[in-house]
Structure formats: C-alpha cells, structure tokens
Amino acid sequence: MRALLDIGQSAHRIATLKASSEKPLKVRLALxxxxxxxxxxxxxxxxxxxxxxxxxxxxxxxxxVTR
Structure with missing residues (x-):
C-alpha cells in the first residue's frame, strides 16, 4: 500500500513540475x-x-503561490 502512495505522490510531483515549467518554456520560445x-x-x-x-x-x- 505504501508503494502505491509513493507512486501516486511521484506522479503528482511530475505533473506539477511539467505544468510549472510549461510557461517559462513558452516564454523562451516566444523570445x-x-x-x-x-x-x-x-x-x-x-x-x-x-x-x-x-x-x-x-x-x-x-x-x-501561498505557502
């Protein structure tokens, strides 16, 4: 069960990282x-x-982003 939670958390982190890096990439392309x-x-x-x-x-x- 713990392994499934770790996999879910990792997938969430990857999705968050992808979303947060998408806009700077678009800026670089535009520039x-x-x-x-x-x-x-x-x-x-x-x-x-x-x-x-x-x-x-x-x-x-x-x-x-609020912390």
Whole structure:
C-alpha cells in the first residue's frame, strides 16, 4: 500500500513540475521567435509584446503561490 502512495505522490510531483515549467518554456520560445525576426530585419513589436505577456503570466503563476 505504501508503494502505491509513493507512486501516486511521484506522479503528482511530475505533473506539477511539467505544468510549472510549461510557461517559462513558452516564454523562451516566444523570445527566440523575436530574436529570429529581429535578426532578419522583420517587424518585431508584436512578437516582443507576445513574449512579454507570456512572461508576465508566467511570473504571476509562480510568484504568487501561498505557502
């Protein structure tokens, strides 16, 4: 029975880690797209605004956790 509880807790931790790392990954991808467009001289303002929005959402989901 203890082994089943440990497996359940481990699965929960993995799911939590995946969810918490998903937003920073999206921010990194958005910033990569911005850098790529900037490098070829394309319009980048919308890309930068999208990346900023994702970053703000990511910070809000990680900084405001009650302990």
């Amino acid at each position: 990569g797209g911005y850098a790529r467009l900037l490098g070829v001289g394309q319009q980048t303002e919308a890309s930068l605004l999208d990346a900023h929005k994702l970053l703000v959402e990511s910070n809000m989901s990680t900084c405001c």
